[in-house]
Amino acid sequence: MLPKSQIKLITSLKQKKYRQQHGFFVVEGVKTITEFLQSNLKLYKLYTTESFNIDAKDETLISDADLKRISFLKTPNKALAVFKIPESNAIDISGLIVALDAIRDPGNLGTIIRLCDWFGVKELVCSKETVDCFNPKVIQATMGSITRVNINYVDLPSFLKESKLPVFGAFMEGENVYSKKLPESGVLVMGNEANGVSKEAEAVITEKISIPRFGNLKATESLNVATATAILLSEFRR
Structure with a gap:
């Protein structure tokens, strides 16, 4: 079972002030998480159910019940990831x-x-x-x-x-x-x-x-x- 501290952190990220405070945001769903893992963004934690496995570091296997506790979706989709909010790059003022x-x-x-x-x-x-x-x-x-x-x-x-x-x-x-x-x-x-x-x-x-x-x-x-x-x-x- 996920520790209460982790559940509290993840669920707080629904609000902008806590995303800014902790510097994290949530990504849900296998396909979308896979795209993020292939980008330059830094993964903080990945939570997947026993029925599914994504090959990544910092991966934690959790139950469907735990996924429901931390998910922002009505029907959670097998995995939830927490990524670090990146620094914005300077604006390219061409094109x-x-x-x-x-x-x-x-x-x-x-x-x-x-x-x-x-x-x-x-x-x-x-x-x-x-x-x-x-x-x-x-x-x-x-x-x-x-x-x-x-x-x-x-x-x-x-x-x-x-x-x-x-x-x-x-x-x-x-x-x-x-x-x-x-x-x-x-x-x-x-x-x-x-x-x-x-x-x-x-x-x-x-x-x-x-x-x-x-x-x-x-x-x-x-x-x-x-x-x-x-x-x-x-x-x-x-």
Whole structure:
């Protein structure tokens, strides 16, 4: 049986303040853990059930009951790992960069990290109001892609102001992205799920772009931010 101290440590990592305090985050599921083990991230502890075994150092075999105690999932998936939070690398201010302005939903952030990985975007810049990328739900949604994207939390308006790249923002009233010639390098700013891009960030945006609605009624208010990011990244890479 797992010691209470270990259970307490792992379950505390659901909260951002304890992740920052201890410098650890949780990864669950065999496939995702395997991807993390193949990355440069440092493993702290790996817990697996008797029915499954991953070849790694610092591995502890535990019961299904213990896995349920420490898992953040309704249906735990055979293994849970604790990794050390890495230091962020300096932002490479060339190529295509995605910038997020107060994205709050962990699923949206996780999906956007996967999209960055898919479209070869190495740099993801987040405002300080954006959800923590080491949130367990974000980690699940990235499916391992977080190991291949450099993520930094910054004062977003200041970062955009200092950028020498053209800054594109997604807006309902922007220029039709399908009729616009897009550069290979630039910053793409995606706004908050409810309020869009903040006034402070909007003031620094050089070009507003939009995804046109084609439905006859045009009744849909807006697209999900992760869906919109997918469409816009596809256009940038076309």
